[in-house]
Amino acid sequence: MLLSDIQQCKTQKRKMFAMLIDPDKQSAADLLRLSEKINQPCGPDFILVGGSLLFNNIDVAIETLKQCTDKPIILFPGSAMQISAKADGVLLLSLISGRNPEFLIGQHVQAAPMLAKSGIEVIPTGYMLIGEENYTSVRYISNTMPIPYDKNDIAVATALAGRLLGLQAIYLEAGSGATKSVSSEMVKAVNEAVNLPLIVGGGLCSAAEVQKLLQAGADVVVVGTSIEKNSNLIAEIAKVVKEF
Numbered sequence: 001m002l003l004s005d006i007q008q009c010k011t012q013k014r015k016m017f018a019m020l021i022d023p024d025k026q027s028a029a030d031l032l033r034l035s036e037k038i039n040q041p042c043g044p045d046f047i048l049v050g051g052s053l054l055f056n057n058i059d060v061a062i063e064t065l066k067q068c069t070d071k072p073i074i075l076f077p078g079s080a081m082q083i084s085a086k087a088d089g090v091l092l093l094s095l096i097s098g099r100n101p102e103f104l105i106g107q108h109v110q111a112a113p114m115l116a117k118s119g120i121e122v123i124p125t126g127y128m129l130i131g132e133e134n135y136t137s138v139r140y141i142s143n144t145m146p147i148p149y150d151k152n153d154i155a156v157a158t159a160l161a162g163r164l165l166g167l168q169a170i171y172l173e174a175g176s177g178a179t180k181s182v183s184s185e186m187v188k189a190v191n192e193a194v195n196l197p198l199i200v201g202g203g204l205c206s207a208a209e210v211q212k213l214l215q216a217g218a219d220v221v222v223v224g225t226s227i228e229k230n231s232n233l234i235a236e237i238a239k240v241v242k243e244f
């Protein structure tokens with residue numbers, strides 16, 4: 001259902017906004033405070049929950065979110081430990097920019113029995129780290145090298161491989177809190193080469209930046225860190241996405 005909604009939006013050239021909640025950074029009180037902004041008519045289309053490394057329990061975070069909103073809650077798991085049957089769906093991430101078998105298949109084997117039993121919707125997603133920063137958490141925890149920021153050809157070839165392997169979406173990721181988001185040139189190149197829903201996130205700080213990436217071909221934009229700093233951005237970004 002979630003994947004078909006995302007695919008339908010792409011076909012109809014409508015864009016989507018996913019708000020990322022990191023349960024270690026947003027307490028239950030923070031989430032309750034944010035709920036008004038999440039639920040306003042100009043809010044996110046769905047919520048992603050997860051992080052490269054979590055200290056807090058994902059089930060508890062989802063339960064709290066479910067008290068705050070009816071929007072779909074999709075897992076964005078940093079590992080098999082972040083799978084929860086309480087979510088509505090999961091981006092099952094294959095870290096195809098990297099060469100670490102643990103994030104290409106190992107964690108998936110760990111997660112598969114619980115995922116199959118839970119019946120939550122699985123969205124097989126080619127996850128591609130982009131950029132040259134040494135210090136993003138996702139780079140350290142995944143122990144993989146990102147695709148260099150300006151190597152659009154490598155990004156295109158990697159996304160194509162993901163499509164040929166049957167993945168249903170591509171996520172271009174600069175890393176949470178990145179100082180430089182994925183370039184619009186790379187988004188354009190990947191979008192033209194691969195007709196799959198294209199999710200883009202990492203380091204997005206303003207509605208103007210979001211607009212640029214939508215114009216380049218992003219179908220879903222993901223914003224987390226900058227909203228933690230300024231919750232008014234929720235409405236600003238949602239407006240740009242809805243009016244695109």
Ligand code: 1GP
Pocket residue numbers: 020173174175176177178200201202203204222223224225226
């Ligand atoms: C990170 O793409 C997401 O996985 C969102 O990044 O926290 O920088 O918005 P930010």
